Amino acid sequence: VIAAKGGANQVQINHNIKKTLAKVVDYVPEKREDKTAYCRCWKSKTFPHCDGSHNAHNKESGDNIGPLMVPKS
Numbered sequence: 001v002i003a004a005k006g007g008a009n010q011v012q013i014n015h016n017i018k019k020t021l022a023k024v025v026d027y028v029p030e031k032r033e034d035k036t037a038y039c040r041c042w043k044s045k046t047f048p049h050c051d052g053s054h055n056a057h058n059k060e061s062g063d064n065i066g067p068l069m070v071p072k073s
């Protein structure tokens, strides 16, 4: 766990993704050929797409995080 500047009760959840940016913002494409899974755990190596890394996180932590599923457009 990495402590953030804001106080003892705040922690960073993004440890690796686009850390040079002030804010990570991604857009869902308007046209999609297939359904797409977008990461919400910040652990995917293919961010913003889910690569299943949430499964290991959930197993280790007891958490229940899963991806945002966006259907074909």
Ligand code: FES
Residues within 6 Å of the ligand: 038, 039, 040, 041, 042, 043, 044, 049, 050, 051, 052, 053, 054, 055, 065, 066, 067, 068
């Ligand atoms: Fe992050 Fe699946 S890898 S939600």
